[in-house]
Amino acid sequence: MNATIQTNFARLQIMKSKVLAALRKGENYELKTELNSEYKERRKEAVRRVIANMTVGKDVSGLFTDVLKNMHTDDLEIKKLIYLYLINYAKTQPDLVILAINTFVKDAEDTNPLIRALAIRTMGCLHVVEVLDHLCDPLRKCLKDPNPYVRKTAVMCVAKVYDLNPAVADENGFVGAVREALSDANPMVVSNAVSALTEINEMTPGRDVWRLDSSTVPVLLTAINECIEWGQIAILEALASYTPQGEKEAESICERLLPRLQHANGSVVLTTVRLLIQYEKFVRRADLLTQFAKKMVPPLITLLSSEPEIQYVALRNINIILQHHPKLLSKEIRVFFCKYNDPIYVKYEKLDVLVRICSERNTDPLLNELKEYAREVDVDFVRRAIQAIGRLAIRYESAADKAVKVLVELLQLKVNSVVQDVVIVLRDVFRRYPQTFADVVPTLCEHIDYVNEPDAKAALIWILGEYSEHISNIGNLLSVCLEGFLEEEDEDVQLALVSSVVKFFLKSPQQGQALVLKTLKTATEKCANPDVRDRAYIYWRLLSANPNAARAVALAEKPPVEIENANLPPSLLEELISELGNVSSVLQQPAKLFVYKKADKAGVPRDSDLGARYGDGFDGADGGAATSTSDNGAMGGIGAGNEGEPELLISF
């Protein structure tokens, strides 16, 4: 019995090892056989599997010649798949690609325009210098093809050729052909030509292969009406680089742009807004300027009802626009009220906009709203809401009463994190309006047990010192604080306590004498932190030498606090205004921090080297990670301080 089991087991082992061997030999081996199968269907299936493997990142480059054998086929699906394969592996096997050239060249002459276009599109994507020589003739023909579909593809192909070798594109007159394509009868050819030329301009800065002038602009503005949405965006973006020659021209361009604001595509709308703001500075007629502003607002708000990601982009941009046009949305505050189910990144941005556009008139509804937000679940969002309440209180004196009332209500919720944030905000408000809110202090003291984070503790102790005369059990409270003094790790708390005890003593010498002595003694003799010791010594000397001087120092009137909107630096603002809708405007950081132009690449490894670094350990990129946070102007992540040295940013 046992023996049979054992033999069976041994057999199984052998089978297993055979299977493993077959597997080891590899799927590629099997695919190779299949690719050379005599049956068309099996070959087709094999090609599909090759692409599937390529997608998941398996290396199928070894099958190059076998895949290529199947290229000459009438089956469009197979052809497209093989082309896809070629695009991926051509660079690694440039000499073998030549084998495919014949088919490409033949396809480029096919009667079917779809195949002609496919051939020319794919050849351009191969990105292999060896292919260029063979590409020029077909490309030249395709640029003049009677079919617009082929022409629009050929025009784009020129940009690809230029990317690979500008000289070839120039010598063959391709760039000139693209310029001519700007007056093509077909709108899609025109818009692709615009994209291609813009791209070429960017590839070789300083060498303007194409420049908009007062004669081409009207042509493009007419073409825009016929273009599909993406073409419209291409043209609008190209117009951004144009400087109008005088007021009349700027006016007429703006007027012709206005209809674009009604487009269903959010990026058409945003790009149009960008152009309007950019051209505004050339327009002087006040009535026109009001008209533009009036027309801009509704579409911007409508963007807030699109998909959350587009809302986010819109909100980040609205934030920038508001720094340029502070009054633009002041009547629209309610549309920025957060919905309970808005994604958190949308809520952050709405909150920012709300505080930014809030005027003295509508502090009341906004404070009610902020109170709601401060009760939500996300701790970070709650903190921002509480800070926003503080900002409103500090900015508008008329709102301070209500704001403090709201803050106290929040305090009474007794939620740990809320209490910390409220205490910190209250300190700032108290500083802005000295002694105005003394009656709140006793309530605050009732919640003293909840205050446990260093920042909040320091804030609370500061308040205790400032308002000691309003607190009946102040001596007790400060003594309790002193008990934990030496265990306290945060020096801000210790410093605050030393100062507050001194203030208390100066205001009520009899009650405070024992405490102040004990505090100063502890601080000078037992505290490890030199700063704390120093401060304690200074107070001690002052108190013993000249109590009046001590009073002047400790109870001095403080400079007023001001919290203004975190605005972007003016130069950055101007840059971002001209890039509304772009990645830079979403990150609110200058483009040069995360884009490097080809010209800068001189000393930087190009494709292959870069790729190698990608391959082995992209993990190193952590350092440069920057999800755009909503802290305006905070240079979070992306190599802060690395300006002017874009190379350093390519950490991967």
Next chain:
Amino acid sequence: MLSAVFIYNQKGEVLISRLYRHDVKRSVADVFRVHVISSPAAVVRSPVTTLGSTSFHHIRYDNLWLCAVTKNNASAAMVFEFLYRLLGLGVSYFGRFDEEAVKNNFVLIYELLDEVLDFGYPQNMEVDTLKLYVTTESVRSSRSVAADAAAAPQSITMQATGATTWRRNDIAYKKNEAFVDVIESVNLILSAKGTVLRADVQGQIVMRSFLSGMPECKFGLNDKLVLERDGGGGGGGGASAPAAGGMGRRLGGTGGVGDGESVEIADCQFHQCVRLGRFDTDRTISFIPPDGEFELMRYRTTENVNLPFKVLPVVRELGKTRIEYEVLIKSNFSAKLSATNMAVAIPTPPNATKCRIKVTGAGAGKAKYHPEDNAMVWRIARFQGLQELSLTAVVDLAPTTKPVPWSRPPISLNFQVLMFTASGLLVRFLKVFEKSNYQSVKWVRYMTKAGSYEIRI
């Protein structure tokens, strides 16, 4: 411009990877997975992630992540519009767009991706045209002409690049019909005290056109600006509307919607077939429609919103162990109409243990406690106009060691009301002109549904 497009499944496995430029490697797909999909942070803090010089834009749908990569300062708005359009293509092609659909159709998706982007620049993304020439055996549109004759590709390409990429020129129907659906989502934030903090309507006009040839359409609404300009003339022409079967209504009469008053449209956006220049000069909506279903326009109104439901909630926290609810809902539309599929979600604290719920009123439906959602869900199959229903509930709370105050999320409503528009919007006419001068029949339907209808408690 886009350098690559990736589609991942929930776990972050790459299902589709298509590169358009040589400034990125296929392996950047891993970077996104590591930094975003598998990131330990529970919520995504931004849909745009920039790492070094690479920006990843992503959207999520079903169990998929769609991610577009760019290396330059591309238009983020455009990238997201593109991704959503891509999503739309997927849904239109496969019915469902999820991991399974992507895996089963990866060849077709690669074909689509090859067609919709060239060198990273979006090209024609109109479903109707694409379906003419991007097809496979598994998904072959009934009127597909792929690889038929040499002449066919000619006409396909003309259409794919022409001035009306959205319409073929050889469409013929025996019966020429057009259906217009006005679908409104009404959004509301009501404070606990009952004041309207924010109310607006997002409308959508969806048209299904089955019209022959190249029809020129003109579309008219009770747009305040237009009516005021025209001197507020006699309304909708007054042709008597023949009683139409079902919920459809022949265009012509003013119907049961609105009361002939005009509506102030705060803003509107149009399908690309609408001539924006025309609209800008005289607010005429003129267009050559795509065949079949499409969204003609979107609009937004903020003034005089007819809120279909009033909700009066009273929520009392009795000590730490019990909460009492009284929720009264009143419908605020004609008694002839009714709301269907109504669901009211009334939040409960996470430590709720038992809910005793009672609903009162005719056809008051059923309410049930759903602990997994921390809410009582009250379903009402049919809510008549000018009716009142109420719910009372007592919720027991489990004692907690550390009392965490309840954040009191808002009550939210879901419903749809047919033949009612919260904005008061009304279709005045749809005129169709075609060379052959055929007669066409037009139908219009109205529906209002809840967008985000929140009542704070």
